[in-house]
Amino acid sequence: MSNLLSYISERTRVINQERAQFLGGDLLLNEDEYKVDKLITKLKVEELELSYKDSTQFLPKQHFFKSKNEIVNSKIFKILKKLPKGHSLHTHSLAAVSIDFIITNITYMDNIYGKYIDDIFKMKFMKPENAKNEGWISLKEMREKDKDFDKWLKTQLSLVVVNPEESYPSIESVWTKFKKTFNCVYDMLSYKPAFEVYYSQCLKELYDDNIMYGEFRGTAMPLYDLQGTIYQDEDFFKLMLNVEQKFKETHNDFYGARFIYSIYRGVSFEDLRKDLKEILELQQKFPKLIVGLDFIGFEEEGHSLLHFYPELIGVEKDLHFFFHAGETNWFGHTDMNLVDAVLLKSKRIGHGFALSRHPVVMDLLSKEDIAIELCPISNQVLLLNDDPRNHSVITLLAKGFPVVVCSDDPAVWDASGLSFDWYVTFMAMTPKNCGLKFLKQLALNSIKYSALNEDETKAMDIWTKLWNKFISDMLLHIE
Ligand SMILES: [Zn+2]
Numbered sequence: 001m002s003n004l005l006s007y008i009s010e011r012t013r014v015i016n017q018e019r020a021q022f023l024g025g026d027l028l029l030n031e032d033e034y035k036v037d038k039l040i041t042k043l044k045v046e047e048l049e050l051s052y053k054d055s056t057q058f059l060p061k062q063h064f065f066k067s068k069n070e071i072v073n074s075k076i077f078k079i080l081k082k083l084p085k086g087h088s089l090h091t092h093s094l095a096a097v098s099i100d101f102i103i104t105n106i107t108y109m110d111n112i113y114g115k116y117i118d119d120i121f122k123m124k125f126m127k128p129e130n131a132k133n134e135g136w137i138s139l140k141e142m143r144e145k146d147k148d149f150d151k152w153l154k155t156q157l158s159l160v161v162v163n164p165e166e167s168y169p170s171i172e173s174v175w176t177k178f179k180k181t182f183n184c185v186y187d188m189l190s191y192k193p194a195f196e197v198y199y200s201q202c203l204k205e206l207y208d209d210n211i212m213y214g215e216f217r218g219t220a221m222p223l224y225d226l227q228g229t230i231y232q233d234e235d236f237f238k239l240m241l242n243v244e245q246k247f248k249e250t251h252n253d254f255y256g257a258r259f260i261y262s263i264y265r266g267v268s269f270e271d272l273r274k275d276l277k278e279i280l281e282l283q284q285k286f287p288k289l290i291v292g293l294d295f296i297g298f299e300e301e302g303h304s305l306l307h308f309y310p311e312l313i314g315v316e317k318d319l320h321f322f323f324h325a326g327e328t329n330w331f332g333h334t335d336m337n338l339v340d341a342v343l344l345k346s347k348r349i350g351h352g353f354a355l356s357r358h359p360v361v362m363d364l365l366s367k368e369d370i371a372i373e374l375c376p377i378s379n380q381v382l383l384l385n386d387d388p389r390n391h392s393v394i395t396l397l398a399k400g401f402p403v404v405v406c407s408d409d410p411a412v413w414d415a416s417g418l419s420f421d422w423y424v425t426f427m428a429m430t431p432k433n434c435g436l437k438f439l440k441q442l443a444l445n446s447i448k449y450s451a452l453n454e455d456e457t458k459a460m461d462i463w464t465k466l467w468n469k470f471i472s473d474m475l476l477h478i479e
Contacts, residue, residue: 022434023397024441036474037436043075048432060388060428063164064377064413064420071423080426081209081419082473083439084466086446087459088211088418090350090373090406092262092296093218094182094189096202098416099157102185103150105201106194111226112139120180121156123188127226156184159381160414171329171383175298178382181412192223192231196243203247203257209417212462213255215451217262217294217322220282233278237286253466255459258291258451260322265295265302272311283319291451292320292347299327305340316345320451324350329384331357348373348404348449353384356392362401371402371449376424377415378408388428397429404446443467 019025029037051058059067059074071077106112107123113136114123126136143149154160159177161167168174189198206214220233240259248254261279263272276293283290293315295308305312305323312321325341327350328334335354342349342364349355352372355362365372374393379385385392397403405421415421422442430438447460 018398019431019433021398021400022431022438023400023403023445024434024438025400027437027441029437029440032471032475033436033440035478036471039474039478040076040079040439041433041435043079044427044435045432047074047076047427058389058428060376060424061386063386064380064415065160065162065164068414068420071420074423076427077419077423079474080422080439081417082470083422084210084212084443084463084470085418085422086211086213086443086463087404087450088206088214088407089348089371089404089446089450090375090408091214091216092409093199093202093216093259094185095409095411096214096216096407097198097205097411099154099411099414101201101205102157102198102411103153105197106188107139107150107153109194109197112188113137114139114142120183121153122184122186125188125191125194125224125226157181157411158414159412164381168383171300174381174383178409178412179298186221190221190223192225192239195221195223195236196239199240199243200247203244203251203254205416207247207251207254209419210466211418212253212466213450213452213459214257215260215291215322216257217260217296219262233282234285237282237289241286241289253462255462257289259286259289260292260294260451261290261319262294262296265297265299267295267303269311272308276311276315280315280318290319292322294322294324294350296324299324299334299337300330304334305337305344309340309344312344321346322348322350322451325352326354326358327351327379327384328354330354342368342370346370347451350406351375351379352396353379353392356395362396366401369402371404371445372396373406374403374425375406375408375421376429377410377413377421380424381413388424391429394429402445402449403442404449405442440467 055061059071111125111127112123113126113131114121115136123139124136131138158181159174168177189195203214220236223231223236223239244257263275267275279293305325321344323341323346325337326335331354335357338352338355338358338361342361345368348371350373355372372393376388376391379391380388393403405418405425407415407418407421410416426439443463447463452459
């Protein structure tokens with residue numbers, strides 16, 4: 001008997017130690033939070049129990065295109081939608097607004113035309129006479145001819161298909177289509193009045209998902225109007241600030257947005273030099289908006305961070321790095337970007353999917369307090385990992401590494417906000433009994449590791465107020 005007792009006490013010690021180490025494990029909850037934690041954990045376990053009996057029911061394992069409509073009915077998902085999630089730190093600006101909004105609002109604006117260019121359906125706003133001369137056809141006309149036009153348009157703007165496994169047999173094929181969706185919207189969204197509507201909706205979709213601040217990765221777009229004016233990069237950022245200002249007037253709790261300037265990783269040295277000079281000048285003019293630099297595109301293509309090293313030295317004084325790195329399944333190959341991201345003092349790492357293969361990099365990451373931007377749905381749709389229960393970042397969560405949950409390109413998989421990624425992370429990547437401590441830590445991390453300065457404490461005050469309200473609202477359900 002005494003043997004059993006000592007065995008159980010040793011076993012409990014191990015379990016408690018692991019529990020404390022897991023992300024958020026050492027947070028202390030107050031009495032009210034503890035009650036909410038009990039409810040959330042109960043609902044989580046109920047949902048998991050169904051899957052334990054029949055694993056095909058486990059929604060995060062199903063492809064997101066199939067599970068999305070069921071996820072929205074989950075009680076946990078509904079709570080996560082209401083939960084103040086803090087900040088959204090990794091979303092590409094051209095894939096941030098839900099496709100349905102774009103179709104119903106932007107593609108129904110006057111003077112929009114479409115045409116195939118190099119196998120890609122492009123849309124653009126033009127004067128009718130110019131459109132006719134250049135062989136563009138109005139979307140209005142296309143709609144009259146084809147009653148399913150909007151349905152078809154959705155397939156051009158997103159990756160969504162009935163059978164993703166058949167349509168995208170490889171990572172290369174999914175990335176080919178993925179890149180096309182950006183080409184498809186680029187000219188349309190560069191139309192100044194369209195971008196204004198689009199960006200305001202960007203902020204609204206965050207706000208509606210209880211996120212009060214966002215960081216967008218993108219490039220300054222050459223805005224144009226029907227009169228043929230092509231605007232300067234400065235005008236693009238001015239417009240962003242104006243839209244944000246206007247949005248905040250009617251959405252008091254919204255803190256704001258920042259921009260991480262992103263350069264295509266296939267860029268030549270010559271263009272990179274030019275781009276960096278321009279970005280640094282823009283950053284001087286918009287220091288509160290432009291907060292960092294990143295390289296984007298399929299990591300298996302283009303150049304490595306090591307390749308860019310000579311050009312990047314000294315830049316980080318003015319412009320922090322927020323590099324995508326290790327968004328790969330390869331080992332000793334593309335994942336080596338992780339070594340450079342950490343040595344170049346990237347403030348956060350986009351994806352870091354291959355990190356668990358690099359123990360020394362992991363140690364450095366911990367020492368430098370660099371956060372990992374986990375985007376589980378992106379990783380599934382873009383074929384890095386089909387079952388998030390096997391996601392490599394679980395190892396990092398288990399060791400309490402600073403992880404933030406992000407959405408990457410939600411529009412392209414017909415999602416919006418962060419709740420879907422929070423749901424997948426919570427249900428598939430945390431232990432059964434892990435509840436509110438983890439969720440609270442995710443929100444706190446998203447604030448701590450954002451690009452805001454330490455003196456911008458107002459963002460934390462806003463979140464705290466919303467968090468307390470969330471807890472008291474939840475208690476109403478319990479009592
Ligand atoms: Zn990304």
